[in-house]
Amino acid sequence: MAEAEESPGDPGTASPRPLFAGLSDISISQDIPVEGEITIPMRSRIREFDSSTLNESVRNTIMRDLKAVGKKFMHVLYPRKSNTLLRDWDLWGPLILCVTLAFTTYILQIFRMLQRDSADSEKDGGPQFAEVFVIVWFGAVTITLNSKLLGGNISFFQSLCVLGYCILPLTVAMLICRLVLLADPGPVNFMVRLFVVIVMFAWSIVASTAFLADSQPPNRRALAVYPVFLFYFVISWMILTFTPQ
Amino acid sequence: MASADELTFHEFEEATNLLADTPDAATTSRSDQLTPQGHVAVAVGSGGSYGAEDEVEEESDKAALLQEQQQQQQPGFWTFSYYQSFFDVDTSQVLDRIKGSLLPRPGHNFVRHHLRNRPDLYGPFWICATLAFVLAVTGNLTLVLAQRRDPSIHYSPQFHKVTVAGISIYCYAWLVPLALWGFLRWRKGVQERMGPYTFLETVCIYGYSLFVFIPMVLWLIPVPWLQWLFGALALGLSAAGLVFTLWPVVREDTRLVATVLLSVVVLLHALLAMGCKLYFFQSLPPENVAPPPQITSLPSNIALSPTLPQSLAPS
Numbered sequence: 001m002a003e004a005e006e007s008p009g010d011p012g013t014a015s016p017r018p019l020f021a022g023l024s025d026i027s028i029s030q031d032i033p034v035e036g037e038i039t040i041p042m043r044s045r046i047r048e049f050d051s052s053t054l055n056e057s058v059r060n061t062i063m064r065d066l067k068a069v070g071k072k073f074m075h076v077l078y079p080r081k082s083n084t085l086l087r088d089w090d091l092w093g094p095l096i097l098c099v100t101l102a103f104t105t106y107i108l109q110i111f112r113m114l115q116r117d118s119a120d121s122e123k124d125g126g127p128q129f130a131e132v133f134v135i136v137w138f139g140a141v142t143i144t145l146n147s148k149l150l151g152g153n154i155s156f157f158q159s160l161c162v163l164g165y166c167i168l169p170l171t172v173a174m175l176i177c178r179l180v181l182l183a184d185p186g187p188v189n190f191m192v193r194l195f196v197v198i199v200m201f202a203w204s205i206v207a208s209t210a211f212l213a214d215s216q217p218p219n220r221r222a223l224a225v226y227p228v229f230l231f232y233f234v235i236s237w238m239i240l241t242f243t244p245q
Numbered sequence: 246m247a248s249a250d251e252l253t254f255h256e257f258e259e260a261t262n263l264l265a266d267t268p269d270a271a272t273t274s275r276s277d278q279l280t281p282q283g284h285v286a287v288a289v290g291s292g293g294s295y296g297a298e299d300e301v302e303e304e305s306d307k308a309a310l311l312q313e314q315q316q317q318q319q320p321g322f323w324t325f326s327y328y329q330s331f332f333d334v335d336t337s338q339v340l341d342r343i344k345g346s347l348l349p350r351p352g353h354n355f356v357r358h359h360l361r362n363r364p365d366l367y368g369p370f371w372i373c374a375t376l377a378f379v380l381a382v383t384g385n386l387t388l389v390l391a392q393r394r395d396p397s398i399h400y401s402p403q404f405h406k407v408t409v410a411g412i413s414i415y416c417y418a419w420l421v422p423l424a425l426w427g428f429l430r431w432r433k434g435v436q437e438r439m440g441p442y443t444f445l446e447t448v449c450i451y452g453y454s455l456f457v458f459i460p461m462v463l464w465l466i467p468v469p470w471l472q473w474l475f476g477a478l479a480l481g482l483s484a485a486g487l488v489f490t491l492w493p494v495v496r497e498d499t500r501l502v503a504t505v506l507l508s509v510v511v512l513l514h515a516l517l518a519m520g521c522k523l524y525f526f527q528s529l530p531p532e533n534v535a536p537p538p539q540i541t542s543l544p545s546n547i548a549l550s551p552t553l554p555q556s557l558a559p560s
Contacts, residue, residue: 127404128404131404146332146367146371148325148329149328149329149331149332149367150332150367151329151332151333219335219336219337220334220335220336221336222336223334223335223336223339223367226371227371227374230371230374230375230378233378234378237382238404241385241402242402242404
């Protein structure tokens with residue numbers, strides 16, 4: 001779980017930092033480019049007692065993680081310039097969202113196959129579960145590598161965390177599209193879905209650039225933001241065109 | 246006499262560097278003047294002591310020589326900062342390179358004028374990614390528009406077009422420059438003239454020349470002569486860019502090799518354009534669908550499979 005305390009034997013981040021360090025303090029170590037600063041404010045002193053988290057009940061552990069994930073969802077839905085997503089990064093949220101997205105695609109595909117029930121054994125052309133999964137994760141990894149190579153001072157997993165969490169508006173758009181499709185199909189139906197997807201796409205872009213844009217020098221910001229735009233565009237296109245007609 | 250030989254060798258270095266830096270330097274008369282001197286200088290200079298070369302390298306502060314020294318000190322290819330050196334570009338530089346590829350001019354060598362011997366990997370990689378996704382998206386849009394016009398066509402979303410587009414574009418943009426670079430290096434071994442481009446510069450040339458195909462979303466307009474016009478325009482622009490960039494390198498080779506090489510380059514580019522148009526933008530009824538496998542990198546079984554299911558019942 002990513003909320004662990006920073007490992008003591010880490011040579012790259014051994015220097016002490018103030019608790020509410022600004023974004024510029026979260027820098028990559030040249031030796032170990034995938035490390036990140038993983039501290040939780042107001043807890044680093046309490047965590048010196050290792051047994052405190054070992055002895056707590058399972059319910060406490062799960063609720064704490066769920067609350068952290070929920071808090072980050074709120075940060076994505078109302079994007080402000082805050083460091084919470086970057087400071088306490090975790091990959092649970094992106095995993096939940098990606099599995100939801102891929103699983104909904106899978107369920108839709110099953111429905112389509114059941115609906116048709118004809119001799120038409122042509123493989124349905126929509127995205128498979130694996131395709132959605134691969135696009136989301138490999139897209140996020142590629143964008144993170146791109147941003148690191150351009151010289152950004154954000155860590156690998158922090159960037160993955162931000163990109164994954166900002167898929168939340170698009171997941172909401174997919175569920176809304178599915179609900180809208182329960183009504184009778186037609187051009188109005190399509191217009192509504194198009195509008196919803198466009199709004200959520202813009203929301204994702206705004207949310208992710210609010211977190212990621214500060215990590216790049218100003219003369220390369222557009223170079224780092226464009227792949228994010230392409231990534232969310234592809235996901236929006238998948239959501240819009242691959243829900244059944 | 247030794248000092249005169251050193252001076253002659255030094256001027257040859259400076260002259261070729263100036264020739265490389267100035268954009269309008271493709272004047273054959275100047276290089277012809279230098280060639281006999283250059284030959285003599287090289288023959289004498291290489292026979293002389295190596296102290297002359299060291300002195301020249303220490304004195305010369307031209308960008309090409311400095312860069313060679315820098316490249317010798319570059320970290321190994323297993324470190325992260327090695328790859329970071331290929332992404333050392335700013336937004337304005339990338340935009341300038343894209344503009345340079347869109348508007349090729351005969352005197353402007355893309356590599357010398359726009360890349361300035363600092364190739365990057367950002368442009369080729371993301372232009373190929375954008376092109377692959379644009380092709381897939383517009384391919385599906387073509388089917389949707391065709392269904393609007395002709396309700397008997399059953400539209401089902403084609404997600405495998407993303408995979409096909411990605412593989413074919415990336416194979417073209419990386420394997421063809423590899424082959425071209427290898428061929429040019431082999432010819433350089435025969436000719437020993439002006440150095441060919443490095444592998445990354447060749448990849449950059451091809452990557453940026455593919456940018457002109459991205460606005461080919463205009464192929465959606467279902468007017469055939471307009472489609473062919475756009476296609477010819479795009480192909481002309483990018484092929485012209487390639488030819489103008491490769492011409493200074495193959496010019497010194499034999500005429501036969503030069504013409505064959507340039508025509509093969511243009512032919513491959515034309516095959517790519519034709520293949521993309523036929524595979525992604527076809528709006529023919531399903532019975533006639535069987536695009537010929539024209540792209541060498543496209544797997545032939547994917548190209549031959551019908552892309553539209555032949556269901557007659559409207560969904």
